[in-house]
Amino acid sequence: MKAVAAVLREPRGPLRLEDVELDDPRAGEVIVRIAGVGICHTDLGACDGHVPLPLPVVLGHEGAGVVERVGADVTALQPGDHVVLTFDSCGACPTCRGGHPAYCREFVVRNSSGRRCDGSVTMRQGDADVHGSFLGQSSFTTHALASVRNAVRVNDDLPIALLGPLGCSLQTGAGAVLRVLAPEARSSLAVFGCGPVGMASVMAARAAGCTTIVAVDPDPGRRELALELGATVALDPEGVARGIRQLVPGGVDCAVETVGTAEVVDAALASLASPGRCATLGFRGPRNRIEIDQGHLLMGRTLTGVIEGDVDPHSFIGDLLALHRTGLFPFERLIATYPFEEIERAIEDTRRGAVLKPVLLMPGA
Structure with a gap:
């Protein structure tokens, strides 16, 4: 053909x-x-x-x-x-x-x-x-x-x-929230980087019933859109870990990192409560060395990598379309x-x- x-x-x-x-x-x-x-x-x-x-x-x-x-x-x-x-x-x-x-x-x-x-x-x-x-x-x-x-x-x-x-991108961000982190209703979640993967995470957090959803991005337009899609607050990356802890005493329950740099991974971990869970999704090639503060992990925090949302697309894509029909995605x-x-x-x-x-x-x- x-x-x-x-x-x-x-x-x-x-x-x-x-x-x-x-x-x-x-x-x-x-x-x-x-x-x-x-x-x-x-x-x-x-x-x-x-x-x-x-x-x-x-x-x-x-x-x-x-x-x-x-x-x-x-x-x-x-x-x-x-x-x-x-x-x-x-x-x-x-x-x-x-x-x-x-x-x-x-x-x-x-x-x-x-x-x-x-x-x-x-x-x-x-x-x-x-x-x-x-x-x-x-x-x-x-x-x-x-x-x-x-x-x-x-x-x-x-x-x-x-x-x-x-x-790909939408199931990655949504799957990381709904299938990997699986936050409980009324919990808190921060999303670092509001590209399509991060925006999918924001919408999924709203669908999961999170009551505090923090969107972090340097672009004012993306922060505004994140608020329209379900974020409850949107922050510039400058001093973000401290800002999140001021908003959520003790830190957030979960975080999604979509950038893949050491600085952003570190900020996402620092924003977590103890214990708390962070999913890293940012892809910068198969070899991307980063350093993290072991103290973040010793405080009971977890960092996990996620590919393609760790989902079965044959069921999960249908789940996303069902959420779309209700206006949540x-x-x-x-x-x-x-x-x-x-x-x-x-x-x-x-x-x-x-x-x-x-x-x-x-x-x-």
Whole structure:
């Protein structure tokens, strides 16, 4: 099948729209006609070479669209089904069977090797390989090859072009709150960094019944939006740990850190009560050394890393859509749309913080 894809040929290089030939779906695979795809900071990190992918490569991992073809033995999906694409997992290892597919033992090879598990590529240009399978999909393209494991069926009365971010950034922030930290009703929670992941954490904290939700971000516009989405107070990062303790004597019960720097992780830990729990979500590449004050941990505080919200997307994306129907997860307020051919402008706007969650719309979407 022919497709048009945004191809990266060198680190920090441009993404150029080029014709590619998509492989036929094999057993367990599907081809999805992409309606819309979000741009995530993980895509930007891959563009900059922080994810060691072979080149040329097609990125994109927040795709959503309509199933167009299915491979052999695929019964869970059929042509015409609307799906949100997410990360891939094997479904058979102990962590997958235990309900933690984000920590699948085959996660790296399935999501960041640029190939299928057997070493084959999913796209070509003539005799030349084009690497794909990024987060099991490579959806910066008009058509993406995915599997039944990472294609989540959704109702066809939903705005499919806008749903892709549910498959990564939004489930990451919301899952960290609702599934990992799981704060009790009337508890307190602080969110450090109000990008799309942080905003999802704010909305999830509201849905969980937290009565004190502190949003921390240097951008006044983002602080204002966080207040509209459920935060009860919004603070500038300057002196934030002290400010939080003035607001919440003893510190907050939980914190979510979405930046990934030592300074922000330290501030998040310092804002906690004893005991208290902090989830770190900020991704700055697979090697990102930070130092923390052991005294934070000795006081009974916990720091845990979270990937993809530690959720099963096949159930959790439906949970988020249910919250959306009640008005508790209005994720569309984070989204700005761009035509697919303006992908470079969308990336630049993302890098300079002009938009929260850009979504590329495919022709005809």
